[in-house]
Amino acid sequence: MPMSQPHRLSIRDYEPADAGTTIDIFLRAIRDVASKDYTPAQIDAWAKVDDARVWAQWRASRPTWLAICDGAPVGFSDLTPDGCLDMMFVHPEHQGKGVASLLLATVEKAAREQRLRRVFTEASLTARPFFERKGFIVLAAQTVEKRGQRLANFRMEKHLA
Numbered sequence: 001m002p003m004s005q006p007h008r009l010s011i012r013d014y015e016p017a018d019a020g021t022t023i024d025i026f027l028r029a030i031r032d033v034a035s036k037d038y039t040p041a042q043i044d045a046w047a048k049v050d051d052a053r054v055w056a057q058w059r060a061s062r063p064t065w066l067a068i069c070d071g072a073p074v075g076f077s078d079l080t081p082d083g084c085l086d087m088m089f090v091h092p093e094h095q096g097k098g099v100a101s102l103l104l105a106t107v108e109k110a111a112r113e114q115r116l117r118r119v120f121t122e123a124s125l126t127a128r129p130f131f132e133r134k135g136f137i138v139l140a141a142q143t144v145e146k147r148g149q150r151l152a153n154f155r156m157e158k159h160l161a
């Protein structure tokens with residue numbers, strides 16, 4: 001009987017041509033995954049990219065990494081110079097395969113190389129258990145406003161050894 005193949009995951013740096021793909025992953029992850037934790041009105045307010053050119057500039061403004069599965073981008077994350085992990089989004093069809101784990105390991109490695117002492121993020125209700133599993137602690141629960149809707153999330157951080 002053939003053994004099931006492990007998912008072939010790898011990481012590569014974001015390139016300008018990846019803007020549309022990262023927008024698609026961002027929107028799908030919110031609409032199909034985070035939607036279990038927020039109201040439809042909140043999801044509508046969050047799952048929007050008003051200007052793809054602004055998105056592209058924003059992504060290119062800090063290190064951003066793509067997770068690749070069998071040749072296709074399936075998730076992305078980033079790290080600002082002060083240690084903020086701003087984005088962690090995984091395509092709905094690739095949840096639970098270790099994609100975010102690999103992205104976070106990449107972010108933490110980069111942070112260590114930059115001698116950052118901590119990585120911090122604002123985690124959604126959906127992502128909080130993932131970050132807790134990875135050693136982040138909640139600093140504060142908060143609400144943020146997106147296009148007139150108020151969404152709960154958590155300021156979280158992880159100190160790097």
Ligand SMILES: CC(C)(COP(=O)(O)OP(=O)(O)OC[C@H]1O[C@@H](n2cnc3c(N)ncnc32)[C@H](O)[C@@H]1OP(=O)(O)O)[C@@H](O)C(=O)NCCC(=O)NCCS
Pocket residue numbers: 029030033034087088089090091094095096097098099100101102122123124126127129130133
């Ligand atoms: C949160 C998210 C990034 C996790 O991605 P993922 O690739 O499925 O995560 P992984 O497969 O690497 O999971 C790693 C660990 O976290 C756990 N985990 C992930 N999501 C979890 C959840 N919602 N609840 C409980 N545990 C969770 C996994 O069980 C796994 O644990 P293990 O190491 O014991 O096996 C993904 O669900 C997502 O894109 N969510 C929607 C978008 C979002 O809210 N992004 C964050 C914005 S701040």
